[in-house]
Amino acid sequence: MVGRLNVYTISIFVALGGALFGFDIASISGVVGTDQYQKFYGNPLGTTQGSITGAMAAGSFIGALSSSFLGDKFSRKVSIQIGAVLWCIGASIQSASNGVAMLIAGRAIAGLCVGLTSALVPIYQTEIAPRKLRGRIVGFQMFAIVCGIMIQYFIQYGCSFINSEAAFRIPWAIQTIPAVILFISLFFLPYSPRWLASKDRWDEVLRVLAFLRTANGNPNDPLVIAEYREIEDQIRSEREANSNSFHELFSQKIRKRLFLSMAIQMWSQLSGINVMMYYIVYVLKSAGIANTRFAASIQYIINVVMTVPCLLWIDRWGRRPSLLIGAPVMSFWHFVIGGLLMRYGEPNPAVNEPETLIVVGHPAVSRTILACSYLFVATFAVSWAPISWLYPPEIAPVRVRAKSVAVATATNWAANFALGFGVPPLLRSISWRMFFLFGAFNIAAFINVLFALPETKQRTIEEMDEIFEHGEPLWKTFRAKGETDRLDKLARDIELYASVASKS
Known part of the structure; x- marks a missing residue:
């Protein structure tokens, strides 16, 4: 139990x-809906607002790609510390910005951090997690994301009542606090045992595994030795292959996993979730909701609450069923929102507004759109949200894990940038059709998962070669009920051998 507590902490x-x-x-x-922000930055609309929003994703794209080199060379945890420093610099520039150009620069620098951490945090969590809890452990990444959204939103909401520039400068400055805590705390956390193994620091590998898996740090525990030997065997077989990791990333054996990781990250963005996060105020204004900021705050609470069930049960439900159920349900909510805006939306009489279509005089329709927005976010939180961060690092071999996850995460940020930049002009040009577009993306995601994604729950990350090479139908890839657990069997063999040796 103490070993698990160490991993959770x-x-x-x-x-x-x-x-x-x-x-x-x-x-x-x-802040996009506040008068203070609009007044200071000259009422940014369309591509200007898209550039401000997308700057973070552009920086994150570069940060994600650089994570492959930094994560392998300097370790996962040191590279995350580098990201925390970049975040503090970027947040400071945003808080002190004197115009749109400086704000974009600050967001791009902070984006370098987000790219690094969004790639390396799931890798680090994957490499320290017990196989039976890996979904929950890596799911903390998504839970932290939604908590960060909610906390920052309420800080913004409270500061919005300040009738000065402090309404947006204070929240942007406060962003440095979690980065400072992260930077300091990492000095006290262990290196990833898989990274240590890749550097031949085997004594440290055994010591870290004992700390993570046992109550008293016992390196002679059979399960610790079994996992140590699995890592050792995996590293040895990878070195015997003697291939260039960049070349192997696109080899016939690995590219299926790489493209699948990229697809999962891409579909998570094309689901439309960031439309409901970055621009929920615009959507609610189109729906005719009066107090948009208060309505949006409820959505962020729902986002946090609905992430919890996935954390608790993802290692029982599995990855595949969650994605297959979530995608068509999210598509349905998009189609309902788009259909209602098409039927009841009227041209916005105000010219300089982000929304060109609004619902007027139909309170039931407005409430239905609001409810569908909430249900969409709840569906995403309980299905695709944690798995999009969990799946890429757990299926990649250790020799190419940082590079594979870097490319997959860069795909996420490329899609994020395209949406952050493109949604404001899309809302002004195609209005309700945009929701039909995202609905279609979710249908495509369902088809992709149905025919390409194998189940990985309850398996060690050293067993992924077996999962992707066994050649059976996808729904049979997970271990059948009653089948012997390979790691447990190895631990029992070690325990039996040690018992026989002690008697002799």
Whole structure:
């Protein structure tokens, strides 16, 4: 139990890297509708607002790609510390910005941090987590993201009543606090045992595994030795292959996993979740909701609450069923919102507004759109949200894990940038059709998962080669009930051998 407590504690602290991502999302959604922000930055609309929002994702794209080199060379945890420093610099520039150009620069620098942490935090969590709890442990990344969104949004909401520039400068400055906590706490956390193994620091590997898996740090525990031997065998077989990791990333054996990781990250963005995060105020204004900021605050609470069931049961439910159920349900909510806006929306008489279509005089329709927005976010939180961060690091071999996750996460940020930049002009040009577009994306995601994604629950990350090479139908990839657990069997064999040796 103490071993699990160690893993939970470590994962919670390192997940502050995910909280920074959440702070970024709410740092825009909480201010775009305020008079103070609009007045100071010259009422940014269309591509101008898209550039402000998308700057973070552009920086994150570069940060995600650089994480492959930094994570392998300097370790996962040191690279996350580098990201925390970059975040403090970027947040400071945003808080002190004197115009749109400086704000964009600050968001791009902070984005370098988000790119690094969004790639490396799930890797670190994956590499320290017990196989039976890996979904929950890596899910803390998503839980930290949604908590960061909610906390920052309420800070923004409270500061919005300040009738000065402090309404947005104070919340942007406060963003440095979790980054400082993350930077300091990482000095006290262990290195990833898989990274240590890749550097041949085997004594430290055994010591870290004992700390993570046992109550008293016993290196002679059979399960500790069994996992140690699995890591050792995996590292040895990878070195015997003697291939260039960048070349192997696109080899026939690995590219299926790489493309699947990229697809999962891409579909999570194309689900439309960041439309409901960055620009929820615009959506609610189109729906004719009066107090949009208060209505949005409820959505962020729902986002946090509905992430909890997935954390508790993802290792029982599995990855595949959660994605297959979540995608078509999210598509349904988009189609309902788009259909109601098409039927009841009227041209907005105000010219300089983000919304060109609004619902007027139909309170039941407005409430239905609001409810569908809430249900969409709840569906995403309980299905795709944690798995999009969990799946890429758990299926990649250790020799290419940092590079594979870097490319997958960069795909996430490329899609994020495109949406952050493109949604404001899309809302002004195609209005309700945009929701039909995201609904279609979710249908495509369902088809992709149905035919390409194998189940990985309850398996060690050293067993992923077996999962992707067994050749059976996808729904049979997970271990059948009653089948012997390989790691437990190895631990029993070690325990039996030690018992026989002690008697002789």
